[in-house]
Amino acid sequence: MNGLQVVFLLAALVSLFSAAMVVSARRMMHAALWLVLTLMGVAVIFVTLQSSFFAVVQVLVYVGAIAILIIFSVMLTRRVMEDHGDQILPGWRAAGLVAGLLFAIIVGFLALWQGFTTMLVELPADADNLLDLGQALVSPQGYALPFELASVLLVAALIGAITIAVDRKEDQHG
Amino acid sequence: MVTAAQIWEWVIKSLIIILVLTGGFAYVTLYERKVLARIQARVGPNRAGPFGLLQPVADGIKLIFKEELTPAGADKLLFTLAPVITVIPALVVTAVIPWGESVTLFGKTYTLYLTDVNVAILYIMAVTSISVYGIALAGWSSNNKYATLGGLRATAQMISYELALGLSFVGPILLTGSMSMLEIVRAQQKLWFIFLQPAGFVLFLAASLAEVNRAPFDMPEAEQELTAGYHAEYSGMKFALFFMAEYIKMIAVSMIGATLFLGGYLSPLTMLSGLPVIGWLFASGPHWLFLKVALWLFFMIWVRATLPRIRYDRLMQLGWKIMFPLGLVNVIVTAAVIVLAGG
Amino acid sequence: MFEDYLPLLVILALAVLIGFIVVLLGVLFGPRRPTPRKMAPYESGMVPYGPGRRRMSVRYYLIAVLFILFDIEVVFVVSWAVVLRKLGTLGLLGMLVFLVVLEVAHLYAWKKGALEWD
Numbered sequence: 001m002n003g004l005q006v007v008f009l010l011a012a013l014v015s016l017f018s019a020a021m022v023v024s025a026r027r028m029m030h031a032a033l034w035l036v037l038t039l040m041g042v043a044v045i046f047v048t049l050q051s052s053f054f055a056v057v058q059v060l061v062y063v064g065a066i067a068i069l070i071i072f073s074v075m076l077t078r079r080v081m082e083d084h085g086d087q088i089l090p091g092w093r094a095a096g097l098v099a100g101l102l103f104a105i106i107v108g109f110l111a112l113w114q115g116f117t118t119m120l121v122e123l124p125a126d127a128d129n130l131l132d133l134g135q136a137l138v139s140p141q142g143y144a145l146p147f148e149l150a151s152v153l154l155v156a157a158l159i160g161a162i163t164i165a166v167d168r169k170e171d172q173h174g
Numbered sequence: 175m176v177t178a179a180q181i182w183e184w185v186i187k188s189l190i191i192i193l194v195l196t197g198g199f200a201y202v203t204l205y206e207r208k209v210l211a212r213i214q215a216r217v218g219p220n221r222a223g224p225f226g227l228l229q230p231v232a233d234g235i236k237l238i239f240k241e242e243l244t245p246a247g248a249d250k251l252l253f254t255l256a257p258v259i260t261v262i263p264a265l266v267v268t269a270v271i272p273w274g275e276s277v278t279l280f281g282k283t284y285t286l287y288l289t290d291v292n293v294a295i296l297y298i299m300a301v302t303s304i305s306v307y308g309i310a311l312a313g314w315s316s317n318n319k320y321a322t323l324g325g326l327r328a329t330a331q332m333i334s335y336e337l338a339l340g341l342s343f344v345g346p347i348l349l350t351g352s353m354s355m356l357e358i359v360r361a362q363q364k365l366w367f368i369f370l371q372p373a374g375f376v377l378f379l380a381a382s383l384a385e386v387n388r389a390p391f392d393m394p395e396a397e398q399e400l401t402a403g404y405h406a407e408y409s410g411m412k413f414a415l416f417f418m419a420e421y422i423k424m425i426a427v428s429m430i431g432a433t434l435f436l437g438g439y440l441s442p443l444t445m446l447s448g449l450p451v452i453g454w455l456f457a458s459g460p461h462w463l464f465l466k467v468a469l470w471l472f473f474m475i476w477v478r479a480t481l482p483r484i485r486y487d488r489l490m491q492l493g494w495k496i497m498f499p500l501g502l503v504n505v506i507v508t509a510a511v512i513v514l515a516g517g
Numbered sequence: 518m519f520e521d522y523l524p525l526l527v528i529l530a531l532a533v534l535i536g537f538i539v540v541l542l543g544v545l546f547g548p549r550r551p552t553p554r555k556m557a558p559y560e561s562g563m564v565p566y567g568p569g570r571r572r573m574s575v576r577y578y579l580i581a582v583l584f585i586l587f588d589i590e591v592v593f594v595v596s597w598a599v600v601l602r603k604l605g606t607l608g609l610l611g612m613l614v615f616l617v618v619l620e621v622a623h624l625y626a627w628k629k630g631a632l633e634w635d
Contacts, residue, residue, distance in 0.1 A: 075573050
């Protein structure tokens, strides 16, 4: 086993374990923090896939922005700020059954898939995925249209957030 | 394949970085107290050792033997973890900053940087965005109104100014065409980027002060209304960790700023001659980086002694309504000039 | 490639270690004599009133949402900046369209008062 495999296995174990903790932690704040650890593990897996750009963006956007939003949302909910009792979904057994079935189906399909055993191809030393990415973003042959549409999507998200949050004047003690 | 010798080299370099940062932290506290005292026509600490040089040691020993309190109703695990989570990003953020090109010791050549990655600036931004967590968690886990409010304020302030900070990085990237810190320093051989990016420099200066919660942006820990902000309930070594993180972050932003805008480890003489300068004192090397960092720190302390604190609503408006649009305009103008000038 | 990132894992591990050692130092050498008075949350010497963690203002949530959007914008700008020289005018225009759309969003938030703290 080489260093790459060791790092991959550790990162995969950490992200799987913390993902399990996200759904089983009793307090919502702890669940949110386990989610942060899961996302960090995924970032390390991106590094082992030689995709450093996605690794740092994973940390920057998911850990540094989206998880912060989740933590803020947890602080916004009244029940958690007071910590009364457990917060367990009433139908968790049924949910567990469905999740288990889905997992079995995915594993079944993966077992049939041929690409599962493909080895990682070493990129040539002069390959710079960063340059390719920047070029693909704005060239019309690449992803120019999705890139511009992404800005429209972001605008829509912003309008939604403002509609939800701005016009309420009663939540003003913080 | 990675050899054992390589791993040892990384461990030793990492230890050197961490030791310089923690040792730097101890003496930046003394530096700050001395400079502030001088500005206010006082003498400053001068009892422990010659010129008060042993003062940081005395402070450290005192803090080790202090009682640590965990307030009733606190989330004990998070309360203990928060200071550790705060100090980790501060210690690792400068890992991509080169201290020089290379040095030959005992017949072997060593590079004067831990690693040179092609996403260095995104790495710095990512680590900066993580540093919000320790502060938010410290505030939340303390079960104290001041601490919760201070943590929330600090978090909102840091994420708001992260945008302006990120945009101020774009100027040097555009001029260099690379995100590697080593490439950015090498591109400043003829002219430091502060002369090509004056607006970006000012933007970085202001946003970095807000990012490390320094005066005049130290609202999250305003003594008069929040007692001490997010670390109100901390004492002993846990408090020392927050203090350490704050001062190491000061050193880190000075290092990053010096590397992006002031030529990093380059000697200023290379700008005049365009030639490599001979003589170790005048030649480029880590000592130039440290000198620039020391000057930058002096500036931060000077600002603290001079400017009053900005009100919180003004502070958020400054970030969102002035600095962020200014950063965008700077990016567009720089990009347009580069494209029109033909690269 | 992957080897360039291993040193970052090394320094991360060392930083974690040092953080825990410092906490441990305080635990080992500090005295521990808790009293109920001492453990009470600090409220400037007054008897603590009400819960320590209150619901925060929805403003903070809004700031976090705005931050996500514009953080993604900054990430795109940074990765575009690396290759601008190769892209030329077309690259500049492509990014301008993107920035103008998001600036409309920024102005909308501004007009709606989402950036005010009252």
